[in-house]
Amino acid sequence: MKNHSGNLHVPICGIFCLHSVDVARYAALIQAKFPTNCNAHLTESIFQTRSGTVNLIARFSGGKV
Known part of the structure; x- marks a missing residue:
């Protein structure tokens, strides 16, 4: 499979x-x-959003980000 x-x-x-x-x-x-x-609040929120996105991508790509 390619x-x-x-x-x-x-x-x-x-x-x-x-x-x-x-x-x-x-x-x-x-x-x-x-x-x-x-x-301060935006920095924390953006970090949480980006972390959630990375975790979502890792889940769908088999853990490789």
């Missing part, structure tokens, strides 16, 4: 693009509600 890694490009790109839009919207919301501690 591995077509080119076919994985679209789903992975879709995952990251969707998350980047969500993070941007979330950033605007948090900045509007909590302007004083916005940077």
